[in-house]
Amino acid sequence: xxxxxxxxxxxxxxxxxxxxxxxxxxxxxxxxxxxxxxxxxxxxxxxxxxxxxxxxxxxxxxxxxxxxxxxxxxxxxxxxxxxxxxxxxxxxxxxxxxxxxxxxxxxxxxxxxxxxxxxxxxxxxxxxxxxxxxxxxxxxxxxxxxxxxxxxxxxxxxxxxxxxxxxxxxxxxxxxxxxxxxxxxxxxxxxxxxxxxxxxxxxxxxxxxxxxxxxxxxxxxxxxxxxxxxxxxxxxxxxxxxxxxxxxxxxxxxxxxxxxxxxxxxxxxxxxxxx
Amino acid sequence: xxxxxxxxxxxxxxxxxxxxxxxxxxxxxxxxxxxxxxxxxxxxxxxxxxxxxxxxxxxxxxxxxxxxxxxxxxxxxxxxxxxxxxxxxxxxxxxxxxxxxxxxxxxxxxxxxxxxxxxxxxxxxxxxxxxxxxxxxxxxxxxxxxxxxxxxxxxxxxxxxxxxxxxxxxxxxxxxxxxxxxxxxxxxxxxxxxxxxxxxxxxxxxxxxxxxxxxxxxxxxxxxxxxxxxxxxxxxxxxxxxxxxxxxxxxxxxxxxxxxxxxxxxxxxxxxxxxxxxxxxxxxxxxxxxxxxxxxxxxxxxxxxxxxxxxxxxxxxxxxxx
Ligand SMILES: Cc1cc2nc3c(=O)[nH]c(=O)nc-3n(C[C@H](O)[C@H](O)[C@H](O)COP(=O)(O)OP(=O)(O)OC[C@H]3O[C@@H](n4cnc5c(N)ncnc54)[C@H](O)[C@@H]3O)c2cc1C
Ligand SMILES: Nc1ncnc2c1ncn2[C@@H]1O[C@H](COP(=O)(O)O)[C@@H](O)[C@H]1O
Numbered sequence: 001x002x003x004x005x006x007x008x009x010x011x012x013x014x015x016x017x018x019x020x021x022x023x024x025x026x027x028x029x030x031x032x033x034x035x036x037x038x039x040x041x042x043x044x045x046x047x048x049x050x051x052x053x054x055x056x057x058x059x060x061x062x063x064x065x066x067x068x069x070x071x072x073x074x075x076x077x078x079x080x081x082x083x084x085x086x087x088x089x090x091x092x093x094x095x096x097x098x099x100x101x102x103x104x105x106x107x108x109x110x111x112x113x114x115x116x117x118x119x120x121x122x123x124x125x126x127x128x129x130x131x132x133x134x135x136x137x138x139x140x141x142x143x144x145x146x147x148x149x150x151x152x153x154x155x156x157x158x159x160x161x162x163x164x165x166x167x168x169x170x171x172x173x174x175x176x177x178x179x180x181x182x183x184x185x186x187x188x189x190x191x192x193x194x195x196x197x198x199x200x201x202x203x204x205x206x207x208x209x210x211x212x213x214x215x216x217x218x219x220x221x222x223x224x225x226x227x228x229x230x231x232x233x234x235x236x237x238x239x240x241x242x243x244x245x246x247x248x249x250x251x252x253x254x255x256x257x258x259x260x261x262x263x264x265x266x267x268x269x270x271x272x273x274x275x
Numbered sequence: 276x277x278x279x280x281x282x283x284x285x286x287x288x289x290x291x292x293x294x295x296x297x298x299x300x301x302x303x304x305x306x307x308x309x310x311x312x313x314x315x316x317x318x319x320x321x322x323x324x325x326x327x328x329x330x331x332x333x334x335x336x337x338x339x340x341x342x343x344x345x346x347x348x349x350x351x352x353x354x355x356x357x358x359x360x361x362x363x364x365x366x367x368x369x370x371x372x373x374x375x376x377x378x379x380x381x382x383x384x385x386x387x388x389x390x391x392x393x394x395x396x397x398x399x400x401x402x403x404x405x406x407x408x409x410x411x412x413x414x415x416x417x418x419x420x421x422x423x424x425x426x427x428x429x430x431x432x433x434x435x436x437x438x439x440x441x442x443x444x445x446x447x448x449x450x451x452x453x454x455x456x457x458x459x460x461x462x463x464x465x466x467x468x469x470x471x472x473x474x475x476x477x478x479x480x481x482x483x484x485x486x487x488x489x490x491x492x493x494x495x496x497x498x499x500x501x502x503x504x505x506x507x508x509x510x511x512x513x514x515x516x517x518x519x520x521x522x523x524x525x526x527x528x529x530x531x532x533x534x535x536x537x538x539x540x541x542x543x544x545x546x547x548x549x550x551x552x553x554x555x556x557x558x559x560x561x562x563x564x565x566x567x568x569x570x571x572x573x574x575x576x577x578x579x580x581x582x583x584x585x586x587x588x589x590x591x592x593x594x595x596x597x
Contacts, residue, residue: 173460186513252572
């Protein structure tokens with residue numbers, strides 16, 4: 001099975017947001033692989049390996065694709081170090097692209113690479129758009145299973161049953177091969193991904209995506225990464241969505257620590273008038 | 276000039292609260308677009324909710340067919356796109372619910388429409404304000420495609436009030452319904468008699484410090500006393516203490532109640548992203564240095580084992596005294 005995983009690099013979300021000249025100031029920002037995309041790489045690996053034997057299944061391939069500036073190559077390399085096999089880095093600046101441009105490029109890459117399935121994050125944690133997976137599925141005319149918390153590959157390897165966290169419960173949806181699956185946080189839980197090969201008794205750590213091993217980091221240096229540009233896919237640097245400005249939200253008025261519960265209830269009733 | 280197509284979710288003959296928020300957004304947008312609000316109801320049995328929707332929108336389009344029995348993005352998105360074309364819509368909106376977030380970008384993909392997700396404000400015909408970076412910043416974006424798709428945040432728009440006179444209801448055929456091989460298998464529903472988390476006036480949330488699901492019972496007592504919805508941090512939902520759909524935060528529900536209790540929650544930015552808009556925030560935590568106290572209006576530095584039972588009895592006392 002061949003899996004395509006689109007990944008985006010994002011500024012480390014634990015850093016405080018700064019605004020300069022009406023836009024987010026990213027000078028000197030530390031960058032990471034978007035958490036959900038890291039989870040998507042983890043998901044692809046779990047689908048294509050025997051976890052208990054720590055071995056990849058024959059005939060399996062994971063390709064990561066990223067649109068981003070030159071130095072995003074570092075985050076792409078991290079995905080290779082985790083275990084992806086090769087990478088396509090479409091070199092562009094973040095100002096030149098929006099969801100529609102990303103989707104145009106990704107759909108051209110899907111047409112050329114013919115993966116069996118696309119697995120990706122549900123959202124990039126910088127823009128928080130939560131759009132690209134669904135738009136890509138629409139463009140390809142493929143089914144979609146968004147917000148996957150569990151994935152089970154069918155015995156005949158021709159479909160996936162995806163557990164989706166929706167309002168009011170968990171929905172189970174079956175999608176055939178040639179679908180787009182976007183993953184949610186709980187996909188990295190110990191038994192969230194079932195591929196029919198890794199024994200049921202095998203427990204993944206559940207602490208998130210795997211960290212690249214030293215061996216993985218060494219191997220990644222030799223894995224193929226091709227650099228391409230928007231024009232190679234007939235895409236232009238013409239985003240339809242323009243950011244006019246960014247502002248930080250007004251800080252909340254300072255609160256107070258109250259000494260005991262009796263005081264709290266009194267204040268909630270008389271001062272805040274919410275009881 | 277163009278109309279605003281508002282995709283509305285319903286249960287039986289009733290519109291969901293998320294739909295009412297969408298309709299109030301759609302009224303603002305229709306004024307900016309110089310067009311009309313058209314409410315769209317899709318699904319098997321949608322016709323039943325037509326009269327209710329007509330109380331809120333001058334025009335209602337119903338697409339009701341047995342083949343649309345379960346929501347699937349694959350079958351619903353082409354219906355929305357087709358109605359949008361037929362009705363001359365320049366803006367399509369769907370509240371940012373689990374369905375709205377799954378459906379709206381697929382509709383945008385079908386129409387080559389630019390999309391603004393999770394918007395908190397309409398700033399002009401094609402200009403919207405939306406949170407980015409887990410709500411740590413607000414971005415004003417302009418979308419330049421002929422048709423625009425948006426998902427308004429329920430917590431940012433009031434429920435629409437009924438119109439003076441009811442609108443008209445028309446039906447449209449679903450066209451060729453093709454799920455592209457996708458299948459709805461089942462919904463493992465979480466039944467609850469409590470209000471919906473997304474529009475509750477009071478929310479009681481617990482975190483990892485609650486230690487296990489059994490301990491949440493005391494929070495549920497507090498919630499029931501206040502008519503509140505239950506929420507939780509990711510650490511609590513991940514640990515299986517409580518259902519996943521209780522999660523509040525960047526990747527869970529966004530809530531903005533009048534009163535939010537954060538009990539044994541540290542206040543990670545991803546959690547704050549989901550509740551910072553609450554009017555009054557109360558934090559109960561044993562560690563005074565936790566970031567939750569920086570957003571709390573009232574903080575109590577205590578163990579929940581002591582604080583919550585006391586809170587319940589004090590509120591009961593207060594209620595009895597009224
Ligand atoms: C991409 C991404 C998305 C995320 N999305 C979300 C999200 O949507 N929502 C979310 O909540 N998190 C989210 N998280 C996780 C988030 O970063 C935190 O890990 C999580 O919110 C922590 O939950 P917590 O506060 O319950 O646990 P902890 O941080 O472990 O805090 C537990 C708290 O309990 C207190 N405590 C312990 N015992 C007691 C006691 N007896 N009495 C009183 N207090 C006690 C402790 O002092 C501590 O403050 C996300 C993370 C990532 C990476
Ligand atoms: N620049 C990009 N390069 C590659 N993949 C991307 C890019 N932007 C978004 N994606 C993918 O689309 C998903 C959803 O992103 P978004 O719709 O921007 O929130 C991400 O988790 C990635 O998998």
